Amino acid sequence: MLPEFETEIEEPSAVAIESEEERRSRTGRIFSYAVMILIIVVILAPIIPIFIWAFSGRWFYPDLLPEEFSLRAIKYIFSPASKAAEAVLKGGSIALIATLLSLIVGIPAGRAIGLHDFRGKKLVLFLILAPVIVPGLSVLMGIHVAFIRFGLAGTVGGVTLAHLIATTPYVVMVMSSVFSNYDPEFEEQARTLGANVRKTFVHVTFPVIFPGVLVAGMFAFIISWGQYIVTLLISGGKVITVPLLLVNFASGADKPVTAALALLFLAPSIVIILITSKYLTGESAALGGFGA
Amino acid sequence: MTEVLLRGLTKIFHGHEDVLAVNDLDLRITSGQITALLGPSGCGKTTTLKMIAGLLRPTEGDILFEGESIKGVPAEKRGAAMVFQNHLLFPYMSVGENVGFGLKMRGVNKDEMQARVSEMLDLVHLPGYEERRPKQLSGGQSQRVALARALIIGPTVLLLDEPLSNLDAHLRDEMRELILSIQRQLEITTIFVTHDQEESVVLADRIALMFEGVLQQYDEPDSFYERPVSKRAAMFFGGVNFIDGTKEGGHLKSELVDLEVPNVDIPDGPVTLTIRPENLALGVDGKNSVECYIRSHVYVGTHARFKVQIGDAEFEVVGDASSVREFKDGEVVPLIFPTEKIWLVPQEEDAIEDVPEDD
Amino acid sequence: MEKSIPASGIISKTLRFEMFDELRERLHVPMLLLPAMVVIIVLFMGGLIMGLMQSFGYLPMIGKTDFNLNGYINILTDESFLQSLAVTSWIGFASTITATILAIVTALVLRQSMRGKRITTFIYQLNVPVPHIVGAIGIIFLFSQSGLLSRCTTQFGLTQAPADFPPMIYDKYSIGIIMEYVWKTMAFTGVILLAVLQGLGEDYEDVARTLGANGWQRLRYVIIPLLMPGILRSSILVFAFAFGAFEIPFLLGQRYPRALPVLSYEYYHDVDLGFRQEAMATSMIIAGLITILILIYMKLTETYVRSD
Numbered sequence: 022m023l024p025e026f027e028t029e030i031e032e033p034s035a036v037a038i039e040s041e042e043e044r045r046s047r048t049g050r051i052f053s054y055a056v057m058i059l060i061i062v063v064i065l066a067p068i069i070p071i072f073i074w075a076f077s078g079r080w081f082y083p084d085l086l087p088e089e090f091s092l093r094a095i096k097y098i099f100s101p102a103s104k105a106a107e108a109v110l111k112g113g114s115i116a117l118i119a120t121l122l123s124l125i126v127g128i129p130a131g132r133a134i135g136l137h138d139f140r141g142k143k144l145v146l147f148l149i150l151a152p153v154i155v156p157g158l159s160v161l162m163g164i165h166v167a168f169i170r171f172g173l174a175g176t177v178g179g180v181t182l183a184h185l186i187a188t189t190p191y192v193v194m195v196m197s198s199v200f201s202n203y204d205p206e207f208e209e210q211a212r213t214l215g216a217n218v219r220k221t222f223v224h225v226t227f228p229v230i231f232p233g234v235l236v237a238g239m240f241a242f243i244i245s246w247g248q249y250i251v252t253l254l255i256s257g258g259k260v261i262t263v264p265l266l267l268v269n270f271a272s273g274a275d276k277p278v279t280a281a282l283a284l285l286f287l288a289p290s291i292v293i294i295l296i297t298s299k300y301l302t303g304e305s306a307a308l309g310g311f312g313a
Numbered sequence: 314m315t316e317v318l319l320r321g322l323t324k325i326f327h328g329h330e331d332v333l334a335v336n337d338l339d340l341r342i343t344s345g346q347i348t349a350l351l352g353p354s355g356c357g358k359t360t361t362l363k364m365i366a367g368l369l370r371p372t373e374g375d376i377l378f379e380g381e382s383i384k385g386v387p388a389e390k391r392g393a394a395m396v397f398q399n400h401l402l403f404p405y406m407s408v409g410e411n412v413g414f415g416l417k418m419r420g421v422n423k424d425e426m427q428a429r430v431s432e433m434l435d436l437v438h439l440p441g442y443e444e445r446r447p448k449q450l451s452g453g454q455s456q457r458v459a460l461a462r463a464l465i466i467g468p469t470v471l472l473l474d475e476p477l478s479n480l481d482a483h484l485r486d487e488m489r490e491l492i493l494s495i496q497r498q499l500e501i502t503t504i505f506v507t508h509d510q511e512e513s514v515v516l517a518d519r520i521a522l523m524f525e526g527v528l529q530q531y532d533e534p535d536s537f538y539e540r541p542v543s544k545r546a547a548m549f550f551g552g553v554n555f556i557d558g559t560k561e562g563g564h565l566k567s568e569l570v571d572l573e574v575p576n577v578d579i580p581d582g583p584v585t586l587t588i589r590p591e592n593l594a595l596g597v598d599g600k601n602s603v604e605c606y607i608r609s610h611v612y613v614g615t616h617a618r619f620k621v622q623i624g625d626a627e628f629e630v631v632g633d634a635s636s637v638r639e640f641k642d643g644e645v646v647p648l649i650f651p652t653e654k655i656w657l658v659p660q661e662e663d664a665i666e667d668v669p670e671d672d
Numbered sequence: 673m674e675k676s677i678p679a680s681g682i683i684s685k686t687l688r689f690e691m692f693d694e695l696r697e698r699l700h701v702p703m704l705l706l707p708a709m710v711v712i713i714v715l716f717m718g719g720l721i722m723g724l725m726q727s728f729g730y731l732p733m734i735g736k737t738d739f740n741l742n743g744y745i746n747i748l749t750d751e752s753f754l755q756s757l758a759v760t761s762w763i764g765f766a767s768t769i770t771a772t773i774l775a776i777v778t779a780l781v782l783r784q785s786m787r788g789k790r791i792t793t794f795i796y797q798l799n800v801p802v803p804h805i806v807g808a809i810g811i812i813f814l815f816s817q818s819g820l821l822s823r824c825t826t827q828f829g830l831t832q833a834p835a836d837f838p839p840m841i842y843d844k845y846s847i848g849i850i851m852e853y854v855w856k857t858m859a860f861t862g863v864i865l866l867a868v869l870q871g872l873g874e875d876y877e878d879v880a881r882t883l884g885a886n887g888w889q890r891l892r893y894v895i896i897p898l899l900m901p902g903i904l905r906s907s908i909l910v911f912a913f914a915f916g917a918f919e920i921p922f923l924l925g926q927r928y929p930r931a932l933p934v935l936s937y938e939y940y941h942d943v944d945l946g947f948r949q950e951a952m953a954t955s956m957i958i959a960g961l962i963t964i965l966i967l968i969y970m971k972l973t974e975t976y977v978r979s980d
Contacts, residue, residue, distance in 0.1 A: 056781040057792045064799050067810025067855065070820050074813060082818045082834060083826040130708035133701045145705065147970060152716045154909065154966050156916030158933050159959035160716055162940055162951060163723025166731065186715045193708055247803045250918040250937070264805055271809055271923060280813070283806045294801030368878050388881040395882040401875055405897045414893070415883035466883060 074280035094277035098285060105266060105282060112262030115177060116245035119184040123192040123241045124234065131196020131237075136205060149197075152190045157251045160186060168255060175259040183255045184248055188241035195240060199233030239293040246289060315378050315469040315502045317342040317365065322374035324360050324526075334360045336526040338374070342519075345500045347493075349513035349520045353549070357526035358506045362472050365504065367391045378469055389418075394463035395472040398479070400455045402447040408434070408458050409443030415466035433461040436495060453484040457491065464495065471496070473505035477512045489515055510537070510550050522546055538589055543658050547587045554593065554628045556586040557660055565657070569624045572601050574655050583660040590629040592654035595619065595640055598647050601655075605648040612637045621648060720959060727952035743949030753954065755929035763846050763931060764915040767853035768907050774854065775861035775906075776899065782862070783869045793866075800859050804852065808923040811852050815840040841924045848924040849931070853914045861906040868902045869895075901972065908969045912962045932958055 074080070078091030098105045134145065152160070161183060165174065173179030207229070211221045227234075249264040258265070263286045270279040322338040325331050335357040342348045350358035363369040365376060367388030375382050383391055394415070402411050410417075413430045421429075434442055437457040447455060456476070463471060476492060477485045493516065496503050507513050513520045514534040522529040522537065530542040541547035544555060558567030560581050565574045567586075574586065595605075605621040605628070617637045619630045630648065632640070640646060725731055730739045747753040782793050799807070814820050822837035831837050841848030880894045896903075921931030930938065932954060939951035 050786075053781045053784060053786060054788075056778065057786075057788055060778055060782075060792055061795050063855070064795050064859070067807055067814055068799075068802070070813035071806070071810050083823040085820070085823055085827060126707035126711055129704040133704035137701050139701050143970075145709070147966070148709065148712050148716070150970065151963065151966055152712060154912045154969075155716075155720070155959050155962050156918065156933060156955075158918050158937060159723060159916070159955040160719035162719075162936070162955050163721070163726065164715065164719035166726070167718070167722060182715065185711055186719070189708055189711050243801070247805070249805060254937075264803070267805055267809075268919075268923065271805075271812070276813070279809060283809050287802060287806050290801045290803060366878075366882050368881065388878075389884050389886050391882075392884075393882060395879070397875060397879060399875075401879045403876065403894065403897070405900070414880070414885075417893075418880075418884045418886075418889050462883065472882075 071280045071283050074276045075284050077277050077280075080276075091277075094275075094281040097278055098281045103266075103278070103282075104261060105263070105285065108261050108263045108266045109285070111177065111260060112246055112264075115181050115184060115260075115262065116242045119181050119188050119245040120238050120241040122181075122185060123188040124238055127189055127192030127237065127241075128196050128230070128234065130193045131198075132200045134193065134197035135200025135203065149190045149193050152186050153194075157187060157248075158254070161251055161254045165254060174255060175257050177260055179255050180252050180260050180262075183251050184245040187248065187251065188244050191240045191244060192237040195237035196230070196233060199230050199237075203229060236297045239297050243290050243293055247286075314344045314500055316344045316380070317470060317502055317504070318375075318377040318380070319361070319365075320375045320377065322361065322364065322376065323372050324357070324364060324369065325372045334526050335364070335371075338523075338526075338528050340521055340528065340531060342502060342504065344379075344502055346518045347496055347503045347505070347516060349517035350504065350506045350523060351508070351510060351513040351520050351549075352523035353508055355525070356523040358508075358523055359474060360526075361523075362395070362474060362504065362506045365470065366393045366395045366472055368395075392466065392469040393472055394466055394468035394470075396456070396459045396463050396474065396476065398475040400452075400459040402450075402455055402458055402462075404447050406447075407443065408439075408445045408447065408450070411447065411458055412443075412461045412465055414462060419466070429465055430461075433465045434458075436464070437461045437491065452479055453488065456480075456488065460492075460495070464499070464501075468501065471501045471503045473503065475507055476505055477516070478507065478509065485512075492516065522549065539654075540656055541587065541658065544585050544587065544661050547658065552587055552589065554588050554590060556626065558584065558586060560584045560657060565655075569626055570603050570650075572650055572655065573652050574657060575652055577657045579657050579659065584657045585660045586650075587656050587658060588650060588654055590618065590631040592651060593628065593630040594649045594651065595621075595630055595632055595636060596646050597649045599649060601652055602647040602649040604645055607640055607642050607644050607646065609642055610637065610640070623648070723952050723959070724956055727949060727956045729949050743953035747950050747953050747957075752929060753935065756932045756935045759846060759929045760915055760921075760932040763849055763853070763921070764911045766846075767850045767857065767914040768911040770850065771854045771857045771861055771910055772903055772907050774858045775865055776896075776903070778858070778862045779865035779869055779899075780895070782866055796859050797863060798859075799856060800863070802856070804856060804917070804919055805923065807852050807856055808848075808920050811848050811855075811924060812841060815848055815851070842926045844926055846921075846925060846931075849920050852920050852924060853910070857906075857910045857913070861903075861910065864902050864906050865899055868899060872898055904972055905969060908965050908972070912965045916958050916962050 073087065075094055076090050076092065077087035078089035078093065080087035097103050133139075134142070134149070164183075168174045168179050168183070173182060207225050208221050211225045216224065246262075247264055248262070249268065252260060252262050252265055263282070267279070267282050267286050270282055273279070317340075319338050319340040319342075322335055322340075323333075324335040325333050338357075338361060340348075350361055352358050360369060364371050367383070367386065371384065375384055377383065378391075402408075403414070406414070409427075409430050412433055413426045416426045416429060430443060431440075434440055437460055439454060439457055439461070442454075442458070447458070450458065456479070473492075477488055480488055492503075495501075505516065514537075517534060519531060520534055520537060521531045522542075524545065529546050530537065532540075537546065537550045538552075541550065541552060544552075547555075556565070556567050556569060556572075558565045560566075560574065560579065560583075562581065563573060563576060565572045565584065565586055572586070595607075603623055605623045608620045608622050608627070610617055610619045612634075614634070616634055617632050619632060619636075619640065621628050621630055628648070722731065727743050728739050729742065730737060778796065782789060782796065812819065816822070817834040817837045817839060819837075822831065822834055825831045825837060826833075840851070876894050876898065877890050880890050885893065916933055918933040918937060921934050922937075925931050925934060929935075936951050936954035936958065939947040939954060942951075
């Protein structure tokens, strides 16, 4: 290990910009700006037509912009005919319950992993990582039979249970990361000052882990909200959530309605991840959006 | 064997505010010389080093190797090899691969590279370390590998960033010996940066002292003790005995004392007298002697440091080991300021206290 | 002098109390883990195990006790399965390699301090929360033969009609699918690499420069090796996803050969229930491959966590 050294605080951040000047030639600079513009264009490109279609009236080939704009698609989405409201309600409540259940089982598990070392930890880590990466379809095709047997297939309860497979590992991952930065001595301190277990949790532990709980909960919600094949398979199409509805519309010919519903589908995801990005950076945040 | 010339070297960093890091630096480093760039944090020494290396571009001024300007030459072509403070051995390469890196970049063939790598490792006293990984090395060892890595390309100039700062006392000596012996052997112009005056004194042929981007004094090490250019420079080297007064010809007149001073090339008027603790003598009467009151002392075995008081001012005197028996706390004894050991510097209004940095 | 104390009663009481405490201590961690583990083991492992059993034709729960390898034999000798395997592998590799190269380039560009860096980095990460289905719909709107891009080419006179525009979705090179994966995962990998680069700083490159390395040499011998752990880790995740996901090939894929996950789903829903075993076998092969990747990933994360 290299010994600790004192970095000379000689140059302010102005140096970063100046050093860049040294390293980049003129062509390098042009290239960099070109790449940055390309990034912006590429990232925004698929989203833009969705926005336009959602608000378009008549738009024929080969026009680059709609002949007329209209709110028809938006109005339709919000009308009972589209079943969108139902889907939002169903999907939203399933997501809420799945989130709650995941948090209840996930927070203690996260604590165990974050704070303790134990035999078989590697196996546990594998069991946490695997459901995130192994495709849900493989798992679900296997368990579907059991769900049918126990009368869970086609029910909201069954779907919620199936969503737990995806949401629980994420919650555990986030919470274990939270707890690995957590100092349990705060609790010991509280106990020596006279707080019992419950009070310690309420007044000491929970406030500290709360941001992590919020993030984990939001991840879980988004994952459940966006589940497609899981819901489709287990419910046999009987439970319609927003993604199912969206795929139905996508296969149809009504582009504006598809686009409008896509925006509706998209909205909570963006809101939630923008909020959580305040608390997470780098790899964990990226992983969270990975399953979206 | 390269002479390095810095001419009017200036560096301004443009950011939220402009920072003048190096201000009109003129420096001539003779070929084969070891030079220290010394100063407190933020004085511009590392910036200067990086400009010589080519990692930063000067705002104004020029840098010449052997009389030729290398200002437009990119870092990879200058042959100015740099050893960084945290060594920065490539973690994914073995020691041998690290050392041979510069040769690989030049397309040297494998056999020759192997031979020279092994030669270099011998030179830094790490024979046979080719297959080791950087992870396995101690701090001192990784620094030697970094040194070998820099030397193998036969650099025109060797640049070192705080070479002794990370090491404990014992390793420091070893490393110092190594750098000195290599430098003498290969006769490479060497420039190193440090904030530690002791480090600069033990290694350098000449020291360039910098404050706030401005060169204060460029001299051999002993001059900074005997003939510092300013009060601040003196303080940076541990000078503690100062008397403010007025110079009139060969005399210094002050509230405390009137002393005869040497004929220093400084105009009459307000000056500050400075003298090293080792050069003051207790208990001797004669020219330039003043009565002082012994406040306290510390006996260090080989010598003793006395804190004495004249009027309101405090001075430190170093005496030999036997002086503890001669002089006791609370006594009033004469203190002599030998004229030839006195040095005068211009009086400064607000001398800045540089916090001494000892690692 | 010894007093007689009813020692046995007190001792046994204390012993029991201590034992209880120790038990509680010992069980503390397993108790914390239990609920989550139950959920995952029952649902996840249970699902996989039952899938495995069904792939062998064995599921006593519904009365099947005929253990055989027919499912596997049938699909492995089936032309359409092998074609699907080829297509899916192609999609996996093409997406991963393209996304990784683009991520490296963008991370190298974005780590510089230049004007516009903050906005670009912000937009760069914007598509991470966008669901894949929405991305796929966007791709359709852009790249279908009557999509936005095709309209542009017609406006510029390069094409006359939708049919003139090269098919990019439902096509045999799975271009649409690959584009969607690249679009989404480029930022995922890029964000990770950017974090690594910013953590490392420019120092290693400075060392290489003073030793004589030019730009390309620095890229090849310094930057890429330093990024390699991050590259490997994210590549594995990207490949696993691109190989095993259902939604995107379902929306953007060609009729034949279908991607493996879609194929297994179709087997599963075949009217003739006789394909059940084949469906399970297919999905087990997918799961097995991906599990191997996970193990490699865990091995890699282990070694590199040490050196961080």
